[in-house]
Amino acid sequence: MAFKRVSEAVIKRLPRYYRHLVMLEGQGVERISSEKLAQQMRLNASQVRQDFNCFGGFGQQGYGYNVRTLLQEIKSILALDREHTVVIVGAGNIGRALTNFEGFAASGFKVLALFDVNPALIGTEINGKPVYAMDQLEGFVREHSVDIGVIAARRSAAQDIADRMVGAGIKGIWNFVPVDLVVNVPIENVHLNDSLSELSYKIEHGVLED
Numbered sequence: 613m614a615f616k617r618v619s620e621a622v623i624k625r626l627p628r629y630y631r632h633l634v635m636l637e638g639q640g641v642e643r644i645s646s647e648k649l650a651q652q653m654r655l656n657a658s659q660v661r662q663d664f665n666c667f668g669g670f671g672q673q674g675y676g677y678n679v680r681t682l683l684q685e686i687k688s689i690l691a692l693d694r695e696h697t698v699v700i701v702g703a704g705n706i707g708r709a710l711t712n713f714e715g716f717a718a719s720g721f722k723v724l725a726l727f728d729v730n731p732a733l734i735g736t737e738i739n740g741k742p743v744y745a746m747d748q749l750e751g752f753v754r755e756h757s758v759d760i761g762v763i764a765a766r767r768s769a770a771q772d773i774a775d776r777m778v779g780a781g782i783k784g785i786w787n788f789v790p791v792d793l794v795v796n797v798p799i800e801n802v803h804l805n806d807s808l809s810e811l812s813y814k815i816e817h818g819v820l821e822d
Contacts, residue, residue, distance in 0.1 A: 633683040645676035702764035703728040753780035
């Protein structure tokens with residue numbers, strides 16, 4: 613499904629819409645207006661309509677949005693209606709936590725394996741997922757046509773790992789290392805210290821979410 617180029621801000625709001633609509637469907641809500649949806653999500657109705665119009669618009673005049681239909685549309689836009697295969701490089705605390713997170717499978721993200729340089733971890737399993745040596749990374753990615761590579765390794769090794777992933781055919785990278793990587797595939801950085809720093813600022817200055 614191809615759409616015109618949309619802003620990063622709209623892309624970041626899509627998972628919020630999806631999460632909220634899942635909640636509404638679970639509550640038995642069948643339809644909702646843009647005004648009500650905006651109020652619940654602390655947005656404005658015009659912004660909601662503009663966001664959805666980026667993808668063709670899904671509402672009906674005088675009716676609003678069918679919650680189930682809108683949920684399925686956004687699920688398709690986010691490509692959450694299909695399975696994505698994942699490998700994790702780094703079997704330490706973050707890698708283990710991600711492997712044990714049950715929400716991945718529920719959203720269609722399937723962790724296939726982990727990779728590490730620690731001989732004590734190689735050959736073991738974490739939540740049923742095998743841990744392989746780093747020299748097996750490229751072959752595994754190519755053999756299984758892996759979609760997403762997660763980097764949860766040492767800072768000094770992060771760029772090399774990213775380059776190896778991309779060279780092997782990884783389609784996107786989820787980076788947990790506090791370093792800005794240079795790659796030619798989509799990348800999402802999760803810098804935990806940055807997030808805490810932002811929270812510290814908001815606490816200090818009394819900033820609430822928009």
